[in-house]
Amino acid sequence: MQLEQVLFTQGFGTRHECRGLIVNGRVSVNNEILRDPYQEVQTADLIFCVDGTPWPYLEKAIVALNKPAGYECSRKPIHHPSVLSLLPAPLRNRGVQPVGRLDEDTTGLLILTDDGVLLHRLTHPKRHVSKTYRVGVKHVMTESMLQKLLEGVFLAGENQPVAATHVQLIEERIFEMSITQGKYHQVKRMVAAVGNRVHSLHRVAFGKFSLPDTLPSSRWCFINKEDLL
Ligand code: URA
Numbered sequence: 001m002q003l004e005q006v007l008f009t010q011g012f013g014t015r016h017e018c019r020g021l022i023v024n025g026r027v028s029v030n031n032e033i034l035r036d037p038y039q040e041v042q043t044a045d046l047i048f049c050v051d052g053t054p055w056p057y058l059e060k061a062i063v064a065l066n067k068p069a070g071y072e073c074s075r076k077p078i079h080h081p082s083v084l085s086l087l088p089a090p091l092r093n094r095g096v097q098p099v100g101r102l103d104e105d106t107t108g109l110l111i112l113t114d115d116g117v118l119l120h121r122l123t124h125p126k127r128h129v130s131k132t133y134r135v136g137v138k139h140v141m142t143e144s145m146l147q148k149l150l151e152g153v154f155l156a157g158e159n160q161p162v163a164a165t166h167v168q169l170i171e172e173r174i175f176e177m178s179i180t181q182g183k184y185h186q187v188k189r190m191v192a193a194v195g196n197r198v199h200s201l202h203r204v205a206f207g208k209f210s211l212p213d214t215l216p217s218s219r220w221c222f223i224n225k226e227d228l229l
Helices: 003-009 015-023 089-093 116-123 143-151 186-193
Strands: 027-029 047-050 053-056 062-067 107-113 131-137 166-171 174-179 198-206 220-222
Touching: 003 015, 003 027, 003 047, 107 116, 131 186, 143 166, 143 186, 174 186, 186 198
Parallel strands: 107 198
Antiparallel strands: 027 047, 047 053, 062 107, 062 220, 131 174, 131 198, 166 174
């Protein structure tokens, strides 16, 4: 693929802007500055640098973000900045978008991708992709509350009960819970339905992927499809 096309597909601006980056000596591969926009480069395992920052060439990008509180998962946020503002411009330019949504006050693992097929697969209700949350609650979480979450609760506006697939008490007021649906405020509503109240919500896993301890709040990393499914 021509170098200009590489930069263009990876979100570095218009073709004209990408050409500018190259002819101005801002792009290197294997420590060598490449100034010819039409030079052919192999994209397999390619790592190129723009202004010294390394980027892997990725046909589709999948990103794991450790979402802080105070950010909205919408492209057009209303009350708070968008989670997209936590990502570098090339990722925003190539159109990565959140896979499902976390509430503004929910923290933890948010997956974003520009792979429309993957996004559909990860959010389709029939796929039952598991999401695990660490939930802090107002009142002591009783055995009976946990049991009810596993048995299923009715939420307003839903005609089927929704159930957790896994629950585990961590401390008196902290437990983990996995669900496979992605209904609006689902965890908060399920916890309310068993007579408690969510104080803090942190997503620790999505599909097979667990939020790495090494990824601080507000930071992101690339992941592979195989890490998720
Ligand atoms: N359930 C909620 O209530 N909120 C979230 O952000 C995610 C799941």
